[in-house]
Amino acid sequence: MQNVANTDQFQAWNGYEGTHWAEQQDRWNAINANFDLPLLDAAAIQDGDRVLDVGCGGGATTRLAAATAGRGSALGIDLSAPVLELARARTAEAGITNASYVQGDAQVHPLDAGSYDVAISRFGVMFFADPVAAFGNVAKALRPGGRIALLAAAEPAENEWLTALHSLGALLPTHDFGRSGGPGMFSLADRDTAVSTLTAAGFQDVRAEHVKVYGIWGRSAEEAADFLLHSGPGRHLLAGLGPGTRESVREVLTEQLRPYENAGALPLRSTGWLLTGTRGERTPSA
Template identity: 65%
Template sequence: MHGIANTAQAQAWNGHEGSHWAAHQDRWDAVNAGFDQPLLAAAAIEPGARVLDIGCGAGTTTQLAARAAAPGHALGLDLSAPMLERARRRAARDGIPHISFEHGDAQVHRLAPGAFDVAISRFGIMFFDDPAAAFANIATALRPGGRIAFLSAADPEGNQWLQAFTALDDILPVRGFGAPGAPGMFSLADAGTAIALLTEAGFQGVRAERVEAYGIWGRDAQEAGDFLLDSGPGRHLLGQVGPDTQDRARSRLVEWLRPYETAGSLRLRSVAWLLTATRMG
């Protein structure tokens, strides 16, 4: 690892947040898997390609990229040691060749200039505290004409999991949570901001396409509610109130989620920007 600049996120993703995602990777994949097809279609990874996966987490998208690029190579980069440990174990278990993982901060991590044909990210680009530095570093790592395909969370009100939290705003300190432009998941919810940052970093033909997908959050409202409240945002909100209020919030959330139960699963809609561009030559 070549230094960390994004210290707040490094602390979070090497603490409970990273451990939770690593332990529940299959469930997070069920939440986000609906975005994999549009991401890979936009990336247009060809056999023999060299792919960089930014914020790769436990490596699901890195594996998909490695399979598409064979006999090329896919490198996953992430801040989270717990998630990378899971990624390496899964790749070894699944016998995925031509794949590797590095622990580092995309804002400053040393990447060989022009080493990659494609860079992808499934919701790994929203947490930079210096996105201009991160995108410039990624641009340098791509060959001239190299492509990017990035997913970032779009308008908060289009995400039903956030609507579920908002329904608790008279119980939990939800106000202001998920504000577009604030550090965190919705930092790039304004497509114009993302387009400007990528253009300034040396990309051309930057486009933002709004896409949506339904993810499975649990078998029923109770399981989905518990999962939501054990996630980073849920723990943050619950940690600011006492046990009795926590119990009220859990009950309210389960009731809010019940209408979304169907055929043994609970599905919620998420919306994202699919950002595509090429590196200037």
């Protein structure tokens, strides 16, 4: 694949991370599905709209957008070949003919200028090496007046899965992981940073709405702890620990999550900024 600026992310999402997300797509959708309604309401997709789904993953939001667009279409773009393979398969199984996918780095991929009415994303926009350039590329792909509705992770402390990890203390030193504004999934967690970044990229009337939802992380504390420790953040924090310490982490985390069990499910709260705005009349600079 040509035109990749985020090489570390490309390697991760075409390695373990991408394989994990593809294999665990149903679990991740169970975690994030309650964000879909606020996202689609904010996007206000109309019949005939052309929708761009940035960081589309397994295509759940792409398919929802395509269904809402009716006579329009939805294009999902993602770095990861494993998740796009799954997205295409599930789209075909659902008989959806107005959704398609492309493997590409949204920061630099040559998207057709002015070709989309709406750009959406469910947590696929926090990992760019140069966020202003990336959102500028998305802005150029929209027609003047085109809309965005993008979800980005909000305050780390309001995410109960991260609170559970931080509670492990010296057993699992988290250092700066989860720091608002740092690189990675919390890069846009500071509201002012998120708004100013999108404004600098060429969007107008940028707003950030705080959204809190609950997602199902497993059927039990054991299942949720195992899943969390095998996800990207968990694997990152476990790196370098010996087998005995890893087992201790799993046991303690399981007990930390035990109080959240509820009728055969383990819901945890997650938070996001729902970022909206419109592309200005002038074409964003390269």
